Amino acid sequence: MKKEKVNLDEVFLLLNEKAERYNHPNFIELDPISIPHRFTLKQDIEISGFLTATISWGNRKSILNSAQKMLDFMDHSPFDFIKNFTEKDLRFLQAQSNNFKSIHRTFSGKDFAYFLINLKRIYKNFDSLEDLFLVQKDESNFYHSLQRFRTYFLTENAGKSSKHVSSTYKNSAAKRLMMYLRWMVRQDKKGVDFGIWKNIDQKYLSIPLDVHTANISRELGLLNRTQNDWKAVEELDLMIRKYQPEDPAVLDFALFGMGVNKDLTDKLLKI
Template sequence: MLQQDIIDLLNEKADFYNNTSFIENDPIQIPHRFDNKQDIEIAGFLSASIAWGNRKAIIKNADLMMELTENSPYDFVLNFKNSDLEKFPDKAAHRTFHMEDFKYFLKQFQRIYREHESLEDLFLLKNDETNFYHSIERFRKEFLKEEHRAHKHVSSPYKNSASKRIMMFLRWMVREDNRGVDFGIWKNIDQAYLSIPLDVHTANISRKLNLVTRKQNDWKTLEELDLVLRQLNAKDPAIYDYALFGLGISKEFE
């Protein structure tokens, strides 16, 4: 078991960073512009999908995608024609996420929302599942119907990816604690099964705190971390994303 001072530190930092001031400099500010559930889902998925690199650039480029969907992403998705997409600028949407990838995502959203009320339907867990290992793959199978270069932007746990960006999106949609950051609009998925979005920074802090021993930042490491965080808070393990993220940006362990 972890030393009590480490547990206290994690709880302190989780409480400190889990408040609305977090939104200002985080990509979650993009879906927070909307009230409609489907707008939040689309804006959230697109923003999470480009969440790597400089945070200011992520927010700027996510904002561009909202502008291109006329700041009404759900209505745009339901009603756009291919000729509307042809008007998009010939530039990268965000680094290696090209405008063609963005268009592909929009086409998949259109197909899916004509068949489903919510993206939640594609992520539902089955009775014996306690994480999103199979759920993400079921989503990928449905979302990535046609072959396209955009497939690389939806990572696969079956290939041992920690699926950081999808985990971020899932935290936003599922987690609910009335602190004003995460939305908690998906009511059919238990937040007890969430994992944190594992990236270089949260993984390094996890190792420095002896939360994990594996050296790779992959799905197996995420499962190792799950075992620890679910002991600390079985009902809401993903709350420690705030603690690990906060410790990373504060550079307390450098």
């Protein structure tokens, strides 16, 4: 049976309406973004955000509990802890293997230790994680940027933790990294995203593609590809940027909110 086409003007009117609803501070508390919202120092925000985004799969309550576990270990001062992290701290973390055997599902205490070590190395060379995500002039999205970050981050002390840093070159949608970038890069007056990375234009952002955003995108006629991979990210980019070129990632609020809350309405006009 041939799928009916939808009126895209109506689709984007609906998406903007839903984005306005879900891009609101009321939704912070139960979302992983609530973790970096506990901090005011730029580096604390970006470190806690990066670690939280890394484990952001599955039940959101479980994600928040797991993120809390990491914050407890870092004495709720991520940047200060990273700067002063020593081999003694690493041995202590390893000694607490029963407590840290699993930080969050397959993200183990050993993975956490690798991440801490690599973050310390980065902050010895850069003031901000932003410097590792910069988009070059001839690039239209984060495809190469994310791979450059991955390569640098895993240059040393990678171990098996490399599986927790997605590779766009292997066609991953890199959902968690794209979500993290939205948090750090997007700027508006709503108070949800931070917009603390001033050297990256938000027009390069893509929708963090997961089961919710992808399924709603297909239902709305915005995405045809059946796999949730980087090719699907770019297909959705082409559609969204026609209507929302300066701030494409704002529609993540709509697509994710509609997917999680099963908030698909019958407002769409068929043509």
